Amino acid sequence: MAFSTTQCHHKAPPPPRPLPSLSLNPPSLSSLSFSSHPSHHKLSLSNNYSFGYGKPHFKIRPKAKVMCVQSVPLKVMISGAPASGKGTQCELIVKKFGLVHISTGDLLRFEVSAGTEIGRKAKEYMNAGRLVPDDIVTAMVTGRLSQKDAQEKGWLLDGYPRSFAQAQSLEKLQIRPDIYIALDVPDDILIDRCVGRRLDPLTGKIYHITNFPPENEEVKSRLLTRPDDTEEKARSRLQIYKQNVDAILSTYISILKKLDGNRSKEVVFEEIDSLLTQVQKEKSDQTKIGQ
C-alpha cells in the first residue's frame, strides 16, 4: 500500500480550547482549585422551614438530608514507551468514560503548528526525539488540568510525567491520579509501531500501515507521518524513556497497574475498562460513606 509520507505536526485536532494564555510559569496551587471533598457533592436541607403568616401552622422538619450524589471524576495517568499504544487506548477510554484527554504530545504539536512561542521553543526538541524542557511542559499541563472541563469530567493524562522532576512538580501541587496505568511492549514491536504509524489530521484517529490500515482510499490519501517517527528518532525516544521510567514509577508505585500492551487493542482495553470501572466504584463508595 502506498501511504502519504507528508509530515505532520498534529496527532489530533487542536484541543477544544486553544491555550493562548499559556505562560511559562506554572499556576499556583490556589489557582488550580482542585476539590474532591465529598461535601461539595451534596445538597443538605438541615434547616427548618416555616410557611404562612404569624404563628406558623405548618412546619417541615426534614429528618434526612437530601443528597445529590454526582459521579466522582476519575483521574487517570497512562504511560508507556513511545508507540506502546497510549493514544490508541485513550481514544477508547474517552469514548467509554468521558474523561478529558490531555496529551502533552498533542498539546505541543498544536503549539508548533500554531507557531506560538512555546511551539517555536519545543519544535527543535521534538523533531530530534528529545524531551522538551520541563518548565515548558509543566506549565502547559498544569494550566490544562486546572480548566473547568477537566475538573468536572475527570482527566486522562497521556505523556506526562516523563521525568522524575515532572512527577515531583505534580506531587508538589498535590495533583495525583487515582490510578497509574503502564503499558508494557517489547522494543522491536515499539519500533515497528512507530515507523508504521499514520495519523488522520481530520479526525485525530491513529492508524498503522499494517496493524490498523485506513478504512478507505479517502482516509488513506490524507494520512500523515509524524516527523519523529523515523527508526532513528524512535530509538532515541525509547532510550530516553528507559532512562526515566524507574524514577517515575517509584512516585506512583502504590497505584501502579502494569499491563501487557502487546495484545490486540480490544483486549488491552478490556483490562483497562475493568480497572477503571473498579476505581470509579471505589471512589463513589467512598463519597457515599463521607456523606
Ligand SMILES: Nc1ncnc2c1ncn2[C@@H]1O[C@H](COP(=O)(O)OP(=O)(O)OP(=O)(O)O)[C@@H](O)[C@H]1O
Ligand atoms: N494493541 C496494539 N496492537 C498493534 N498495534 C497497535 C496497538 N495499539 C496501538 N497500535 C499502533 O501502534 C502505533 C502507536 O500507537 P499510539 O500512537 O497509540 O502510541 P502512543 O503510546 O500514544 O505513542 P507516542 O507516545 O509515541 O505518542 C499506532 O500506529 C497504532 O495504530
Ligand SMILES: Nc1ncnc2c1ncn2[C@@H]1O[C@H](COP(=O)(O)O)[C@@H](O)[C@H]1O
Ligand atoms: N512530558 C513531556 N516532557 C517533555 N517532552 C514531551 C513531553 N510530552 C511530549 N513531549 C515531546 O513531544 C514529543 C511527542 O510526544 P508523544 O507523547 O510521543 O506524542 C516527545 O518526543 C517530546 O519531544
